[in-house]
Amino acid sequence: MSENRDLPTDLGLLKIIERYLVLQLGAVRRQITSVGGTPSDARGGVSEVGRPRPAARAPEWLIQLGIDGERRPVVVHRGGCAAARRATVVPASRRDALEALAAGVESCYACRPDRELQVD
Known part of the structure; x- marks a missing residue:
């Protein structure tokens, strides 16, 4: 440097x-x-120095991808789930989460998105 x-x-x-x-x-x-x-x-086209940027809004739902070569959805999480921190996840809409659960993707044992989504 x-x-x-x-x-x-x-x-x-x-x-x-x-x-x-x-x-x-x-x-x-x-x-x-x-x-x-x-x-x-x-x-002068320069952003404010020292001003924090607004935090990006966290997604409501996350879909964890498997570690296999195909990266299939394996677990549905709520957006702030601690169990998803170290996993490879993609943001998902409520509809995506519902569809994944309906297709047999597992619900996270920690954050239980199936309860909030009212899926049996």
């Missing part, structure tokens, strides 16, 4: 530098708008 050789390696110092730069960027943007520029001119 040759472009970082002029920066310190201390995390505390890096955070101080980052905060300073965010403050300077804000000052420059305010100056741009004060001399007649628009807010979009002030951003």
Whole structure:
């Protein structure tokens, strides 16, 4: 990482530098708008620095794929199921989850999506 050789390696110092730069960027943007520029001119096409992005909405349902070569659906999970964290899963709609359960795909023993989907 040759472009970082002029920066310190201390995390505390890096955070101080980052905060300073965010403050300077804000000052420059305010100056741009004060001399007649628009807010979009002030951003210059660059996203806000230091602003967290909104979290992506987690899917309501997940379908776990098997480890065989065909990657068949093997288990249906609720979206936030801890048992699905280390598995290979794909997001699914409610309809996909219902169809998978109806086709004989197993319901997760931990999150029990069959109960919420009211499948016997």
